[in-house]
Amino acid sequence: MQIVETTNEGLKRAYTVTIPAADIAGRVEGEVKKIAPQIKMPGFRPGKVPANLVRKMHGAQLHQEALQTSIRAAMDKLVADHKLRPAMQPAVALGEGYDEGKDAELTVELEVLPEIAAPSTDGLKLEKLTVPVTDEQIDEAVLRIAAGQKSFTEAKKGTKAKDGDQLIIDFLGKLDGVAFEGGTAEDQALEIGAGRFIPGFEEQLVGAKAGDEKTITVTFPEDYPAANLAGKETTFDITVKAVKNPGEFEANDEFAKMLGLESLEQLRTLLKGQLEQETAGLTRTQMKRALLDQLAAGHDFAVPPSMVEAEFEQIWAQLEQEAQREENPEEALKEIESEKDDYRKIAERRVRLGLLLSEIGQANGVAVSAQEMEMLIRQAAQQYREQDRQRFVDYVRSEPLAAAQLRAPLYEDKVVDFLFDKAEVTEREVTRDELQAAIEAEEGAAAEAAPAKKAAPKKKAAKEEAPVAAEEAAADEAPKKKAPAKKKAAAEDEAPAVEEAPKKKSPAKKKTEG
Structure with missing residues (x-):
């Protein structure tokens, strides 16, 4: 097999690969010998059908299978010999005019992942904004429940x-x-x-x-x-x-018992836990965005255009869906169209951060365990009908790309948690409004190229700021946000x-x- 590099520009690579006809023919012969003992044909004892008749009956199919096997083997050798890290699936084309008995000439085009210098995790400084839950907030929550029991x-x-x-x-x-x-x-x-x-x-x-x-x-x-x-x-x-x-209405033990609880104190404890969990989620969002801003500011390297385009298409599809749900869809579509370049820059930032987090995770042994992956698969399967769940589980286990997409968000969170542990963290108590304002300010900083006077790019595309390809830079991240429900229902x-x-x-x- 002959491999010739034809392009080496930035992250783009291209090759011509020639697979000798003899290699393909050898695979065909191997298959003929393998299946001949299983072929039954009138006039011949089982297993005694001549090889030339087997080739006549199944030659076209065997040749096609041998060709595909040879191409896969050639791609594996190309990646291994040239130590390539493909960013996306390589584009492989078989030369025109190919026929059985000829050498197979392939053209292969791909983009590779950039070489990223091992990022330092030292010197990270983060401020953790916390919102204490007050008795007044718990009282308000009790009253809201009471309103539903009025x-x-x-x-x-x-x-x-x-x-x-x-x-x-x-x-x-x-x-x-x-x-x-x-x-x-x-x-x-x-x-x-x-x-x-x-x-x-x-x-x-x-x-x-x-x-x-x-x-x-x-x-x-x-x-x-x-x-x-x-x-x-x-x-x-x-x-x-x-x-x-x-x-x-009186907030007392009798009211709590109406709700199936033992006492008002138990109700208040449950509500406090819910409020703390909610504000903890906002605090994590604020810290994560601040962390990603620091990482983005300290690293600037070329990213594969194909990965950026895939991420952009995901963002754009979501934006178009949201625009269609607006009161004036045409106006909403015009607005996002005018900010298309901003969203593309956001997609590039996401990809860069994803690759960076992947590098940090691999360098520091961050991994998703087999048990965690099994739990992810089982949880994801619950969204399907009961009769389809096992089929989904089998599909994810057999498709590396599907597994990577499912694994990516958890892997990203684990890398972020690792960086939280490494960072110097100071805490400051704030109100909920102040915490929300800090998150929105970080949204603005993340959407680097977005016009200051327009909030749309910041709120829609950069809101999660979730990097793609957070594990092994192998897959786009599955969308985390669900499409918002309609504002009004027929009721x-x-x-x-x-x-x-x-x-x-x-x-x-x-x-x-x-």
Whole structure:
């Protein structure tokens, strides 16, 4: 086999590889001898079919398999002999006009990983911003839980409804005088001031009494999910059947027992732990960004364009999806298009940091254990249907690239933890708002080329600042962020077309916050 280097420019390499026809033919002969004893053919005893007949029957298939095996072997030899570290899968092309009996001439193009001087982990200095959990914050969390457990008692006859009261109503919605689908309900509970109905609906019922009948006019939001109602002025005929006052709430052991706990103290302890865990996550984000900023400032080396392009495409696809969910998708797409170069620079920074973390990890023996990898695979498999989980597990175990993608985020975190332990860390107590401001300031510093007057690149693409290829620089990092949920849902569960779903908080988050 002959290997000739044709390009060696920066991180780009190109080669011509010639595989002798005799090598390929030898592999074919080896396969013929291997399978001949298993071939059955009329007129011949089992295992006695002549080799020339085996070649006639299966020659084309055997040759194709032998060619592919030869190419893989040639690529392995090329990488080993030239001590290459491919950044991405090499591009391999078989020369035109190739046919059986001829030498196979390959052209191979690839990018290699840069040689990175062993980065020093000495001299790192980090400030850890911590947010203490106060009794007042715990009290607020208890009250938020209480709000979800609120009880109401019927008010005295003639009582006028005020903010915080609950009404039991029947309503009939009309668009241009005609009742519309989903605009009718009976015995609907409505808490004034809760903001669960479309803007202007609850406010017009302040002062209503049991037995009142009234018609109100409201305009549906422009982004309302039902297209026939979005931005339209409608009327609602309302009958007030009851006015109820909220019950008095007392934070005590009885309230905690209603929630399935032993005491109020246990509830407060649980809430404190949740709040501490939440702020600890923000603190880690702040420290990680400060760490990455220090690493980025101290290292500048060329990175493989193919890796940058792959990372950029991942960022760009996410941005386009987010833009499509905006109220004005075309305007949002124009905005990100004007900042395309900024996002490409962010992608380059991510790749550089990923390679740097990989080098630090390998130099210091950081690794993901077999047990940790098994746990990762099992956890990832849970997102699939039960009947498909084992197939996913088998796929990851058989595909090195899929395994590397799954392993990368954990490997990155382990390298970051290693650097945290090496760094000189000072602690400072701050408020939650101050911590959030520090994170946003670091976002701005990370998006180095982003225009100062525009926040979009900082908030969208650089928010996580998660380097790609954090292990062995072999794979793009799987996206960490989930696509945000829609701002508004149809809310068909209680009062279709009238009651709005929460705009920002998901049910899970509400539960955590109480």
